[in-house]
Amino acid sequence: xxxFVERHRGVWSRQIFQSAxxxxxxxxxxxxxxxFATRYVTARASAPVTDIxxxxxxxxxxxxxxxxxxxxxxxxxxxxxxxxxKRIPFVLKSVGLFIVIRSIFISLTHLGPxxxxxxxxxxxxxxxxxxxxxxxxxxxxxxxxxxxxxxxYWDKKPLxxxxxxTSVLFAVSVLLGHLHYSIDVFAAFFITYSIxxxxxxxxxxxxxxxxx
Numbered sequence: 468x469x470x471f472v473e474r475h476r477g478v479w480s481r482q483i484f485q486s487a488x489x490x491x492x493x494x495x496x497x498x499x500x501x502x503f504a505t506r507y508v509t510a511r512a513s514a515p516v517t518d519i520x521x522x523x524x525x526x527x528x529x530x531x532x533x534x535x536x537x538x539x540x541x542x543x544x545x546x547x548x549x550x551x552x553k554r555i556p557f558v559l560k561s562v563g564l565f566i567v568i569r570s571i572f573i574s575l576t577h578l579g580p581x582x583x584x585x586x587x588x589x590x591x592x593x594x595x596x597x598x599x600x601x602x603x604x605x606x607x608x609x610x611x612x613x614x615x616x617x618x619x620y621w622d623k624k625p626l627x628x629x630x631x632x633t634s635v636l637f638a639v640s641v642l643l644g645h646l647h648y649s650i651d652v653f654a655a656f657f658i659t660y661s662i663x664x665x666x667x668x669x670x671x672x673x674x675x676x677x678x679x
Contacts, residue, residue, distance in 0.1 A: 478552045486673055490559025497566035504570035505603045512579040512602035520642055520649045521581045529644035532636070537609060540633055544616055547626060557673035558619060561666035565615055566608075568662055573603040580604070581645045607647045609637035610655035611662075618663045622678070 548558045580602060617630035638655070641647040667674045 474550065475552050483553070483556060483676065486556040487559065490556045490563065490673075493563035494559045494566075497563040497570070501566050501570045504574050508573050508577055508602045508604075511577045513577050515579045515581045516648075518581060518648050521645050524643065526645045527643040529640040529646070532640045533609065533644065533646065536633075536637065536640070540613055540616075543629075547620070551677075553679060554619065554677040557666070557670055557677045558616075560670050560673060561615065561619060561663065562612070564666050564669070565612065565659065565662050568658075569606060569608055569611070572605055572658070576605060577602065578604055578648070581648060604647055605651050606655040606658050607638065607641055607651045608655075609641050609647075610634055610652050611659040613637060614656055614659045615663055618660065619677070 544558075548555055611634075613630045613634040617627050617634065620626040620630065634656075638652045642649065642652055
């Protein structure tokens with residue numbers, strides 16, 4: 468196996484470096500967009516509605532999985548991506564695109580969170596990153612983000628299964644905690660796949676480099 472230094476040596480041409488910088492700008496811009504979108508929908512959340520699954524399943528305490536699991540996923544994905552430097556531009560851009568599109572989606576409909584549900588105690592950093600769940604419901608970012616990473620690393624079988632398992636774990640957890648409606652979770656897989664294909668279309672050179 469190549470060492471970390473060997474993997475980065477010779478990869479960072481001017482073109483790839485510029486593409487990574489653009490990806491970082493898109494990612495950071497998406498975080499800011501998500502922050503304001505989350506504040507907007509939280510302030511305008513309406514009453515909750517019934518749900519075929521949530522109405523028939525009692526609420527479970529999944530606070531730890533949702534918060535610390537998301538942080539662990541972010542750390543693991545960052546380390547893996549740094550270990551595969553050719554994928555950095557595409558990962559940054561596709562994740563940024565995911566966050567922007569989800570910010571638009573959550574701004575369109577203002578359903579309130581299902582009640583009863585787990586109350587997540589937000590910290591300032593978690594709230595800024597959009598890890599806590601309030602009224603930012605459709606579609607589930609906890610479900611969609613690891614599924615997006617699974618699609619990006621589909622050719623790496625161990626990583627594919629780790630990210631897919633994480634996506635399923637988060638999907639079940641947000642339902643058991645009544646943090647998302649059923650449609651938020653099930654739609655996340657279809658919308659995320661569309662975002663992945665859109666990223667391939669918008670950033671073909673980055674995608675091709677990531678496969679080399």
